[in-house]
Amino acid sequence: MRSRLRCAGLLVQEGDFVLLYFNDRRWYVVRARRGARYSFNEGVISADEIIGRAYGESLKTHIGVECRIVKPTLCDIVYNAFKRRTQVIYPKDAALIILKAGIGPGSRVVEAGTGSGFLTAILAYAVRPTGTVYTYEVRSEFLELAKANVAALGVDSFVVFKNKDVREGIDEREVDAVVLDLADPWEVVGHAHASLRSGGVLACFVPTVNQLEKVVESARGAGFVMVEAEELLLRKYKVSRGETRPEMRMVGHTGYLVFARKP
Ligand SMILES: C[S@@+](CC[C@H](N)C(=O)[O-])C[C@H]1O[C@@H](n2cnc3c(N)ncnc32)[C@H](O)[C@@H]1O
Known part of the structure; x- marks a missing residue:
């Protein structure tokens, strides 16, 4: 299995960990598994919206709050x-x-x-x-x-x-x-x-x-x-x-x- 930390490509792949950055106080690390949905104070995001996106891209929760998709570190x-x-x-x-x-x-x-x-x-x-x-x-x-x-x-x-x-x-x-x-x-x-x-x-x-x-x-x-x-x-x-x-x-x-x- 490839390490989840190796950046094989610039696109988020199924099973990758991604950091969803809203601001310096609010960011979350989730694992992109097809069908998964993540609920935050800022709203809901589904894994299917993340998979295939490029790191660095922005996306919005169901209530329109924007976040960036960031490649997380090991830490x-x-x-x-x-x-x-x-x-x-x-x-x-x-x-x-x-x-x-x-x-x-x-x-x-x-x-x-x-x-x-x-x-x-x-x-x-x-x-x-x-x-x-x-x-x-x-x-x-x-x-x-x-x-x-x-x-x-x-x-x-x-x-x-x-x-x-x-x-x-x-x-x-x-x-x-x-x-x-x-x-x-x-x-x-x-x-x-x-x-x-x-x-x-x-x-x-x-x-x-x-x-x-x-x-x-x-x-x-x-x-x-x-x-x-x-x-x-x-x-x-x-x-x-x-x-x-x-x-x-x-x-x-x-x-x-x-x-x-x-x-
Ligand atoms: C503080 S935890 C280790 C945490 C780990 N370094 C981490 O970062 O996740 C200590 C662990 O040592 C295990 N342990 C205690 N005595 C042990 C022994 N004699 N042989 C093997 N494991 C032992 C305990 O069951 C416990 O899970």
């Missing part, structure tokens, strides 16, 4: 069109994980837990066209949801989904990175060490400082080096000439990141 799709039933990784943390774990085209990456598959999809997108993400999830209902999300994006051929408790062990060897987003990563650090190639990176996301201490200590104990504990704060700005300032509200906390290298 737009994952965070606006995917279904979620678990806590999910935030874009800022996913971006840092990709860069610091050295994940790119051709990488072999182990991930646990899969959760809603937000990070799985982002990792799969990064490892294309020759890499693989092996993702472990203990709860089958979350694994099925993640499969559906990742398949909708069209990157499922780069993912091996495993309904398994990762504390029982990691099957893959000589992988480039192990990414853990689960409650007790210290239980998995030893398996991660055995699974990684020399120079491979362990990346853990944990929401509390108590978990941070435990995972750092276990990484050091398991023989990892260059163990770093980090937190990434992202602040948005309200930009208006002469009165530019930070937004009043922000996401004050997502979690901490631990990166460690197998020597």
Whole structure:
């Protein structure tokens, strides 16, 4: 299946995700499936009106409100069109994980837990066209949801989904990175060490400082080096000439990141 992010042509095709832009506050990411109808505050649009149109074109809802058809980014799709039933990784943390774990085209990456598959999809997108993400999830209902999300994006051929408790062990060897987003990563650090190639990176996301201490200590104990504990704060700005300032509200906390290298 082709990736929903590859712009195969300039026309919207059946199954594509599209961003319907009304204004900077009101835009929606929908999947163009024949027969589907989308209801917004601005009115109703049917998928049949979108399919075959060129990106950049405008169209009107049934009450005459105009919107533009925009090609969405990976971030737009994952965070606006995917279904979620678990806590999910935030874009800022996913971006840092990709860069610091050295994940790119051709990488072999182990991930646990899969959760809603937000990070799985982002990792799969990064490892294309020759890499693989092996993702472990203990709860089958979350694994099925993640499969559906990742398949909708069209990157499922780069993912091996495993309904398994990762504390029982990691099957893959000589992988480039192990990414853990689960409650007790210290239980998995030893398996991660055995699974990684020399120079491979362990990346853990944990929401509390108590978990941070435990995972750092276990990484050091398991023989990892260059163990770093980090937190990434992202602040948005309200930009208006002469009165530019930070937004009043922000996401004050997502979690901490631990990166460690197998020597
Ligand atoms: C916070 S969610 C992961 C969210 C995911 N990173 C995302 O962005 O959608 C944590 C997941 O880890 C799973 N999990 C917890 N312990 C696990 C284990 N030992 N093996 C496999 N999965 C586990 C949970 O069932 C849950 O779905």
